[in-house]
Structure formats: C-alpha cells, structure tokens
Amino acid sequence: MVLANNWFTEASKESGVAFSLHLHDKVHEEKTPYQTIAVYKTQTFGYLMTIDGLVMLTSRDNFLYHEMLSHPAIFSHPAPKHVLIIGGGDCGTLRECLRHRELVSVEQVEIDERVTRLAERYFPELTEANDDPRASLHFVDGIRWIEEATEARYDLIIVDSTDPVGPAKGLFTEAFYRHCQRCLGEQGILVQQSESPLLHLSLIAQMRAAMTAAGFSFVRTLQFPQPVYPSGWWSATLAGKGNELTSCREQALQQCTFPLQYYNVDIHHASFALPNFVRQYFAQQTTKED
Amino acid sequence: MVLANNWFTEASKESGVAFSLHLHDKVHEEKTPYQTIAVYKTQTFGYLMTIDGLVMLTSRDNFLYHEMLSHPAIFSHPAPKHVLIIGGGDCGTLRECLRHRELVSVEQVEIDERVTRLAERYFPELTEANDDPRASLHFVDGIRWIEEATEARYDLIIVDSTDPVGPAKGLFTEAFYRHCQRCLGEQGILVQQSESPLLHLSLIAQMRAAMTAAGFSFVRTLQFPQPVYPSGWWSATLAGKGNELTSCREQALQQCTFPLQYYNVDIHHASFALPNFVRQYFAQQTTKED
Numbered sequence: 339m340v341l342a343n344n345w346f347t348e349a350s351k352e353s354g355v356a357f358s359l360h361l362h363d364k365v366h367e368e369k370t371p372y373q374t375i376a377v378y379k380t381q382t383f384g385y386l387m388t389i390d391g392l393v394m395l396t397s398r399d400n401f402l403y404h405e406m407l408s409h410p411a412i413f414s415h416p417a418p419k420h421v422l423i424i425g426g427g428d429c430g431t432l433r434e435c436l437r438h439r440e441l442v443s444v445e446q447v448e449i450d451e452r453v454t455r456l457a458e459r460y461f462p463e464l465t466e467a468n469d470d471p472r473a474s475l476h477f478v479d480g481i482r483w484i485e486e487a488t489e490a491r492y493d494l495i496i497v498d499s500t501d502p503v504g505p506a507k508g509l510f511t512e513a514f515y516r517h518c519q520r521c522l523g524e525q526g527i528l529v530q531q532s533e534s535p536l537l538h539l540s541l542i543a544q545m546r547a548a549m550t551a552a553g554f555s556f557v558r559t560l561q562f563p564q565p566v567y568p569s570g571w572w573s574a575t576l577a578g579k580g581n582e583l584t585s586c587r588e589q590a591l592q593q594c595t596f597p598l599q600y601y602n603v604d605i606h607h608a609s610f611a612l613p614n615f616v617r618q619y620f621a622q623q624t625t626k627e628d
Numbered sequence: 629m630v631l632a633n634n635w636f637t638e639a640s641k642e643s644g645v646a647f648s649l650h651l652h653d654k655v656h657e658e659k660t661p662y663q664t665i666a667v668y669k670t671q672t673f674g675y676l677m678t679i680d681g682l683v684m685l686t687s688r689d690n691f692l693y694h695e696m697l698s699h700p701a702i703f704s705h706p707a708p709k710h711v712l713i714i715g716g717g718d719c720g721t722l723r724e725c726l727r728h729r730e731l732v733s734v735e736q737v738e739i740d741e742r743v744t745r746l747a748e749r750y751f752p753e754l755t756e757a758n759d760d761p762r763a764s765l766h767f768v769d770g771i772r773w774i775e776e777a778t779e780a781r782y783d784l785i786i787v788d789s790t791d792p793v794g795p796a797k798g799l800f801t802e803a804f805y806r807h808c809q810r811c812l813g814e815q816g817i818l819v820q821q822s823e824s825p826l827l828h829l830s831l832i833a834q835m836r837a838a839m840t841a842a843g844f845s846f847v848r849t850l851q852f853p854q855p856v857y858p859s860g861w862w863s864a865t866l867a868g869k870g871n872e873l874t875s876c877r878e879q880a881l882q883q884c885t886f887p888l889q890y891y892n893v894d895i896h897h898a899s900f901a902l903p904n905f906v907r908q909y910f911a912q913q914t915t916k917e918d
Contacts, residue, residue, distance in 0.1 A: 570860010
C-alpha cells in the first residue's frame with residue numbers, strides 16, 4: 339500500500355526502513371539559520387516536531403527518551419549538583435533534570451532558539467520548568483561553550499542532540515569528549531543519545547572508543563524503546579570519570595515522588611542489560627583496537 | 629515525503645502509525661484457505677513474510693521475537709520435557725525450543741501448512757531443526773487440538789500467533805486459556821505473544837485478566853524490541869500453574885552453549901522489568917475487577 343499525503347514519513351535509504359505518523363495537519367514550518375523545523379498535529383501521537391525531515395519528538399512518547407537520557411545518569415552520580423545540557427532545545431530533558439531537588443544549577447546550551455520557542459508553543463508541558471531559578475538557557479554553540487568552560491565545573495553533561503550530521507556532527511568526536519572530560523568533576527558523568535542498537539551499532543562502538551580515548555574511565559550503554567525513532571529501539575551511552583557504574587542511588591530513586599512514566603529502579607538496571615549481539619560487537623571492536 | 633512503490637508499508641489507521649521496508653521485489657504471493665501470504669526480498673532486512681498485509685517476520689530481526697517467546701519460558705520451568713507450540717508456522721520458535729537438549733518432545737500445531745512450506749523456501753535457517761526426531765508438525769486447528777488434548781500432557785504451551793483477528797482470535801479467550809491450563813502439568817507455563825506495550829496495553833491487560841480467570845496462579849508480562857512490528861516494541865505474557873516466577877534456571881542458562889543473539893541471563897531479568905505506565909495500568913485494571 340502507498341500512504342496518502344496526510345501521513346508524515348521519515349525514510350532512510352541507508353537503513354531501508356521508514357516510519358510514518360497519520361496527520362491531522364501541518365501547524366508550523368520555518369527555516370532557521372540552522373535547519374528547517376516543522377510541527378504537525380498527528381491523529382494519535384499529539385504534536386510531532388521534525389527537523390530537516392527527521393522526527394525529533396511527539397507529545398505521546400517523548401517521555402521514554404527524556405526520562406532515559408536524564409534519570410539513569412543523575413541517579414548514577416553519587417552527589418550531582420551542576421548539570422550541563424547540550425542541545426535539548428525542546429526542554430524535556432531540562433524538565434526531567436529539574437525534578438531532582440538536589441541539583442543546584444542546570445545550564446542548557448541549544449544552538450537554535452527557535453526549537454525552544456516552538457516547544458513553548460506546542461509542547462508547553464516540556465517547558466513548564468524553564469522558569470525554575472536553577473535553570474539557565476543559552477542559545478549558542480554547544481561545542482564552543484564546552485571549549486571555553488572552566489575545569490571541573492559540572493557533575494553531569496547531557497548531550498541531547500540530533501543525529502551525527504549537520505550541526506550535531508562535532509558532538510560525536512574525541513575532541514569534544516576531551517573537553518567534556520575536562521569540564522566534569524571527579525565523579526562526573528557524560529551521557530549522550532547514541533542512536534539505534536540495531537541500525538547504528540558501529541556508531542555506538544565508535545562513540546565508546548572515542549570516549550575511552552578521551553580519558554573516561556568507564557563507558558556504559560543503555561537501551562530503551564522509542565517508537566518514533568528508526569527501528570523503535572534507541573540507546574544512550576554514559577562515560578564516567580569515577581569508578582565503574584555498579585549501582586545507583588537506589589534508596590533515593592525508590593523514595594522519589596516525582597512523576598515517572600517509564601523509569602523506575604527495575605528499569606534502571608534492566609536498561610543496562612545488553613543483548614548478546616551488542617556485547618559481541620563491542621568486544622570485537624575492543625579487540626581490534628588492542 | 630511519499631514512499632515510492634518499491635517499499636512495503638504496513639499501516640494501522642487505529643494506532644496512526646505505519647512501518648515500511650525498502651524492497652528489492654516481491655518473490656511470492658498466494659491465497660491459502662486461511663489467508664494471503666506474501667514474501668518479499670528487502671534491501672536491508674533479508675526476506676519479509678506478510679500475512680494479509682501484516683508483517684510476520686524478516687530474516688534480519690526475527691531472532692528477537694523467537695528467542696524471547698521461547699527461552700524465558702523454558703528457563704523459567706524447573707524441568708521442561710514436553711512442549712506444544714500453537715501457530716509458529718515459520719518454525720523459528722520450534723528451532724529455538726529444539727536447542728534445549730532436555731526437551732523430549734515439541735509438537736507444533738499450525739493451521740496453515742503453506743506458512744511452513746514458504747518458510748522452508750525463504751527462511752531455511754528457521755526450519756533447519758524440523759527433522760529433529762523430537763519434533764512433530766501438525767497442520768490442524770490449534771483450538772481444536774487443545775480442546776481434545778489430554779490433561780497435564782505439556783510442560784509448556786507457546787502461542788506464537790498472528791494478531792487477535794481472523795483465525796487467531798480464538799487464541800485470546802478465557803475458554804482457550806482454560807484448556808491450556810488443563811493440558812499443562814503441575815509447574816506448567818503458557819506463554820503467548822501479547823502485542824505492543826505502547827499501542828495495545830488494554831489487550832495485554834485483558835489477556836492477563838482472562839488467564840487469571842482461567843485458573844493460572846500467576847501472570848507475568850515481558851517486553852523486548854521488535855523493529856518490524858508496530859511501535860517497534862513488543863511483549864509476551866506468561867501464565868503459570870506453579871509458584872510465582874522469581875527465578876530461572878540461571879546456571880543452565882549461563883552454561884548453555886547454543887547461539888543466542890539477543891537473550892542472556894541479564895536480558896532474562898531485564899525483560900520482566902515493566903515501565904511505570906504499564907504497572908499503573910495493570911494495577912488500575914485489577915482494582916476495577918475487584
């Protein structure tokens with residue numbers, strides 16, 4: 339069957355898969371200095387934001403990505419206070435971070451202010467914490483920001499970016515990770531969205547190798563479902579300066595009262611369980627490098 | 629964008645999502661007494677089999693579904709010997725079962741022989757164990773089979789069916805589960821594919837309620853990624869006659885030498901970790917019934 343025009347489709351020739359959402363209508367489109375942003379109203383997934391034709395988020399299922407990009411790293415740090423988010427213009431990750439009372443500051447550095455302005459309009463539930471006095475939003479280049487940031491300034495750096503093409507390309511390099519490593523405190527953790535375990539395994543392995551080369555003492559990849567991204571299966575990769583992640587602040591997590599739709603203690607541990615084919619691929623890559 | 633004709637698309641108006649695979653060409657299509665089966669060669673996922681326009685499996689990612697429908701249940705049973713598979717015509721689940729040396733017999737009851745004959749041709753890796761002397765294939769109605777089967781004949785019943793429409797509809801009812809319950813031995817376990825946690829949560833809850841009503845002493849749902857099924861996120865639900873599942877034969881699993889691409893001890897436990905929104909939905913449904 340061929341879909342009618344009232345479906346949004348993201349197709350990747352390289353991976354040979356496409357995902358579509360049934361639309362009500364397009365409610366906004368604009369070309370910014372960085373990219374083309376569009377917003378659609380869908381039939382069943384609320385609003386959909388796309389950048390350069392790629393799905394960024396929908397109202398219905400963004401909770402998966404935003405919770406899994408923030409909470410596992412925050413609860414893995416023994417005493418997080420200062421957080422930097424690079425990208426994250428829709429502010430969903432920022433909102434999740436600000437739920438943690440123990441955080442003192444959360445700086446967000448998004449290159450394209452229009453992403454945030456459109457999120458305020460179409461995803462107001464994600465930007466509801468933007469006025470929190472602990473939050474500061476900067477609309478500048480994240481790579482330059484990290485190059486100029488002072489040493490050991492952050493406990494957590496969250497890279498909530500688009501795919502490694504266009505403006506986000508420089509966020510997937512050893513040079514960038516070196517700056518992150520320098521700007522993180524003693525037990526600091528970097529966490530970055532790392533694409534699909536099925537479709538982009540070599541990219542994940544490259545990221546892990548670059549993070550290790552940049553001086554991080556451990557690297558861990560976690561996985562979660564994300565229906566609107568290619569393959570419906572997504573990952574985030576954590577790199578840390580302290581001891582290997584073996585636990586999280588489980589008691590704090592058990593007792594936390596803020597709303598979590600996906601994440602909980604069991605999901606925390608479960609998300610780090612990797613399939614055999616992923617383990618084997620990572621092991622082969624590590625052997626090749628030795 | 630609108631996809632060209634050389635893509636296969638499965639769209640669901642109800643869920644408002646569609647998934648597509650880039651094709652080389654259609655290699656087979658036939659109308660059987662039960663359904664229309666088609667086989668395509670895809671660009672990146674190997675062969676694709678569809679039934680009545682719905683994706684059944686691809687060469688590339690069927691390992692996720694087949695491993696997760698068989699191994700968690702088999703390793704959860706203390707001493708499995710006799711297995712019944714209802715549906716499962718592509719024989720991928722059968723192959724996974726037969727990897728277990730401790731199994732004495734695996735009977736498969738598939739209503740449509742043509743599914744198996746086409747699997748032999750296009751998915752020969754899945755049918756490679758069909759000649760195992762412990763395997764027997766019956767091409768008859770699974771519902772009638774279970775109605776006529778003797779008491780306590782099986783240790784495991786695996787329902788590897790299509791969606792709960794058409795010939796598979798009767799496999800999602802309390803009456804069917806009662807027969808399964810009767811035909812299972814003391815520690816017997818029924819496991820059934822149970823659709824998407826995001827899109828079909830009310831169906832999963834209904835299945836769980838019907839399994840409980842049929843006399844099973846516990847019900848557990850597990851989840852796994854399945855990129856070619858709607859939402860890319862799938863589940864299976866286990867119902868047991870013995871004590872609540874708290875462990876699996878972990879030592880046997882650690883020592884098992886057969887090839888597993890997805891499943892391992894960590895994945896076993898991880899797959900049973902349920903998201904908050906799923907837990908809350910199940911809890912609400914249970915309260916309503918009380």
